[in-house]
Amino acid sequence: DAKTTQPTSMDCAEGRAANLPCNHSTISGNEYVYWYRQIHSQGPQYIIHGLKNNETNEMASLIITEDRKSSTLILPHATLRDTAVYYCIVRVATSYDKVIFGPGTSLSVIP
């Protein structure tokens, strides 16, 4: 059963911020929010993860609502190379736990 819901697709203008939403209303207290992306015909790439605080790294920022029922992945300055399918996944933070992928959001960055 899917633990997250994401829009099927989104467009973003090149150079603008891409804001990808994710709903996870049934998230448990020990579950983290992970984001991966998959560029066409490549393996998934880890982006970022967080528990309840906002997180930022060189790729993106993750904003988690106070009730933890939703989050937003922000790509601050989208480029054409950011065109990919983005997966929001809720799971416990152990490397041994399997990653279950939903359908994700297909982001198209438009010139």
Next chain:
Amino acid sequence: GAVVSQHPSWVICKSGTSVKIECRSLDFQATTMFWYRQFPKQSLMLMATSNEGSKATYEQGVEKDKFLINHASLTLSTLTVTSAHPEDSSFYICSASNPIEDTQYFGPGTRLTVL
């Protein structure tokens, strides 16, 4: 970041033959690796969990006798598609767990085409 490789990157085989795909963690030891399959325009589907030195755990609906998994060392897991048929044509992806970083890293995938 950590690197996971797969070999081959693509393979074409005749129906009825067996194909072996390798997954290696290049700069860390992975006691757990995972195998996924992805059909066109679909998401990744977990096939099995591979633990070093023990039998793999298969997801419901995945035939363990058809998809043989071996995880003989901390850096290598193999997936063998036995008696491949055209419906087995797919993109096969592995991931490896890095226990130090508590993160999974994915390989680049192997495109299998069965004629």
